[in-house]
Amino acid sequence: MEKITITLNVNNESHEVLVAPNDTLLEVLRDQLDFTGSKESCGEGVCGSCTVHMDGKPVRACLTLALEAENIEIKTVEGLANGDELSPLQQSFIDHGAVQCGFCTPGMLMSADALLNNNRQPDEATVRKAISGNICRCTGYAKIVHAVAHAHNPHQGCCDCNHKE
Amino acid sequence: MSDYNLIGKRMPRVDSRSKVTGKVRFTADLNLPGMLVGKVKRSPYAHARIVKIDTSKAKALPGVKAVVTGEDTEGVKWGVFAYTRDQQFIQMEKVRYIGDEVAGVAAVDEETALKALDLIEVEYEELPAVFDPLEAMASKGPLIHDDFPDNINVHVNIDTGSVDENFEKSHYIREDTFVAAEESYFQAEPYAVVARFDEEDCLEVWMPNGGPHMKSKPLSNAFKIPLHKVKVKKIAIGGAFGGRSEICPVDYICALLAKRTKAPVKIQFTREENTIATRQGHSMIVTHKTGVDKEGQVLARETTCYMDGGAYSSTGPIATSVPFLSMEQAYRMGSVRYNGYRIYTNKPIRGMIRVHGRAFACGVDTQLDMIADHLSIDPVEIRLKNSRQPGEYTSTKSQVSSCAMDETILKAVEKSKFKEKWGKLPAYHGIGIGTNSVQTGFPMGIRGGSQAFIKFNEDGEATVMSGVVDNGQGNDNMLVQIAAEELGLLPEDIHLVSADTETTSSDPGSYSQVSTFVGGQAVQVAAKNCKKRLFDVAAKILKVEPDTLAAKNRMIYVKDDPEKSIPIKKVVRIALLNFTSVNAQGGYWPKVDMKREWVSNPFGQMCEAFSFGTTIIEVKVDPDTGQVEVLEATAVQDVGKALNPLVLEGQFEGSIAMGGQANLTEYHDWKDGRVLNPTMLEYKLPLACDMPPKINNIIVESVDPKGPYGAKEAGMSIAMSAAQAYAAAVSNAIGVYLDSYPLTPDKILAAIKKKQEEEAKQGAKKARVN
């Protein structure tokens, strides 16, 4: 089994990595490139904590071969903020108390970000559906749903919508 | 009300920024130079004698750095209590469940470590195994631990006297049995440990934990090294829910491998390992016999409970008691007799979990509803008739000081429009209520208190040191919020050093709902002391008395003359010029009855405060499929004082999911001691679309006289009462009292069908009579 050098484009930067065919994208992101924001909670496609974008689409990094991710734009949670400036979605998660233990948060953000890229003002039912592939054990989802729905669309009457659009 | 700057405010958590950027590190995210990968060899048999272990082939595999077995240990048995020491960290003689640890390896990478596991040859002699607690108790079954006859691990007996007389006096008595399968934590973060011995031979170890000091002591015992040489380090934790409080054999195995290899070692559990080899909830069979007077007041209750404890004791005595305690705190009972048995079986080890005792708690409330039904009073009335009142003593003689249980009931009833809906909803719609109470703390002997230190830095900012751990619930924020409030600083001025056994004092840990009450209070006391030192210096500068001063927004000012002020930073610097530094300590030890013991003396003051919660749930059941749609949830809790409503609501909502929604789908399925659903594919954790679209959170503040700012436990009372309310609502929707949890669609459908058949029979009978 030979290792192969490939170029991965992660968060708009190219990285040369030496990967084995049986390395998953998640393993390479975490172990070689130190993008440990993406988490492994189940390793078999169930939980969504490893969700990243490939060409803008949310997918499971734990069920993607690193070799198959070549020549594809990959975005991880580390790529959401613009330097020190958080994205409105990230800020909304903070303001709405959508983060508890934070282990599901990166995956949740990536699923939600993909939704908001197509639909900036989703209603709550749409948000619930978009994050239905992400398991959160702490929050009961209510605050996450608010955070996503209000990210670009601060609601009057929501006491946590302090952020400006 | 007093005007706090931060207390009571919806303050976004200080730890969320690093979590939304992905920068925060959990244990598995650590990457130390030269780090090895550790793996654990586990028993594939439920009950077997270990005949021989041959590690030579594994050791010979290139890349393998160490292989350890029980032979490499001191062979000491560990237990939470002196009388429950029954578990070795690596088994030498016998394995008692599928997953029991038999060896550990450290290798250069995961593939090599996994290959090495395969190369370890273990010869077993299989023994008869037992998986059912009642069978295990019948003495002819195999003994799992030689020194525990009938496989009874713990027997808690509580009798207040007069039970039989009061049954005689009762107007109505009923006896019902309730059962529940085991549930699991499914913390988002799978368990992981990183360990290394540093240049001074100190053990440094990172792992998710419910209290770092509960981890360091057993490690120091096992390695026979002083406690100060065991450094359990702070790390972000992806959930605990009661399941990560004790030492885990793998903590020790990882450290042992690090010691052997002189290198850092990381062990990361698979999802399956997290399910089978940490803890699970107890499954149980509970019989409540209750006698009431004409008005529905409980005169006597006798409860017998059999809990499947799995292979080892864990927190057995506590686990066997807590469901009873929640009942006796929530409800007044004229007299009560309790027999709780925790039974060993050849299944994974059971521990404390957020809804501790589904069958117990749901049974109490379901039976109350049945009694109310019989007496033609409504569920709200019967609860108000029996609800705990402030100032009273529980059956086991704990005084309850602050208590707004009635208010939680009334507020929930009002918000949910219970009275308007009860009995008036369309077919297969239902509404149900659950009420519960949770203790803020357990008697923990010398570990019951917490001590905090605060030092001011020359820039006017402060460092706070506390043993409190944050499992994800927001304890770090709570500590910062309290310190900033007291010191007159902004949250960003506080640097928190916590949950680290090297730098922080002992703390009871987060699993007895006591973090705010004890650990938070310790920080409050320390901050008050520190503020006093600041004020002493400032008073001299401002030429006023210290008690005329207040602090806010980084300034110290005269209360009656706010213009007269001085920046805190300046005060700190002036103090330094005067040869003093501004720092202080403070601690809090709850005044509990130190003689109270779980088994030998279960009477006396349990803890200083109790929280009370009521949940009301409205559901719609699909009579064709038995599936439940939850329309609305109303969660009301007496939390004493809401330090941060934003965080509290998160606890309530999480509780509706893990306590309530879980009671529809979550359980473990078995085949010969194997868990058939160890991953979240087959174990049905609720998703966003499964949850009620609307959760009403209502906070009730009874302001506890002992709690910091009046605060007590938050969240668990909702989890417990939510489980009960879900049961009540579904029962109400289908007109059948359900007694087996969780309430999966197949059970609900079967109950509906049975009822329809009975009604058809009745109808036919009636027709014949006519």
Place this chain on the structure above:
Amino acid sequence: MRLPRFEYLEPDDLTQALDMLASHKEDVKIIAGGTDLLVRMKNQLLTPAFVMSMKQLSGLSYIKNHDDTLTIGAKTTLADIVDSDDIQEGYTALAQAAERVGAETIQHHRGTISGNILQDTRCIHYNQSRFHRSGRQPCHKDGGKICYARDEGDRCYSTYQGDMAPALIALEAKVVLSKKDGKRTINLSDLFTSDGFHPFSIEPDELLTEIILPKQKNNSKSAYQRLSYRSAIDYPITSAGVMINSKAEKIKKARIVVGSMSRAPLFMVKASETLAEKSLTDIDAFKEAAGIAMDNAGTFAVHNAGSTLEYRCDMTFVMVLKALEQAAGIEK
């Protein structure tokens, strides 16, 4: 969780792909989206020497409308199927099935129609880690001689839980299987062997390249219903794909297919036939058909897919009935 080792092959085009299959045969496994294959490999249910990627075969990703048929390339993703107006309108059952698969973020963007069809049969005793399967005898599907799902079971009864095949079979789909020197087109139903050990009749050197859906005459409506314990991330425990072909409010042809109750989707011949010439509003006829479907499916199912067997059987009736009502346009 670590994948076992393998060599990775990435053909540039179809010809090269078919060559590779021809030379490696049993030793190679095809990876489309990988969302079924990689999970099984992580559990070491299979450890192929070679894994051949369809990544570069972009020519196999299409939905094309022809005069008599609609053709779908093997590599078309579930998201593309859900988004296709042609499928939403003309082949509603397929769109509904695709939409209900797992969750958007698991496989809708990477998962493919061919991978969905060719996902392996499942069993709660088999789709487990290697550790779980150790310390006991291997079952039939694992290369052994016993079955944990049925006492004394002399063969494997693992359940086909794919969502799209029942819908596709109801829609009379055909599939094109290509190999180095030739290709064959078969009914999708014939791709299934009803053998839990070897669920598909595809040869190791064949690649599924296209799915062909005929255009139905008359007024044709289809629907798919499935049941699971959770709103997403959940395989169905029973499901039904139906198609109703009608003229002047009379049913001319009906096809009822039950999924997740056996080793293959079950085309319910008898139940389907009872509906011929019935009115589109004849609920009793639908109930009768659903009852027959339930009884027939019940004889195949074993207790290996979560919940109780009795419940799954009962729910088969409900799913078939709901699907029929939906296809017939009966609003509930």
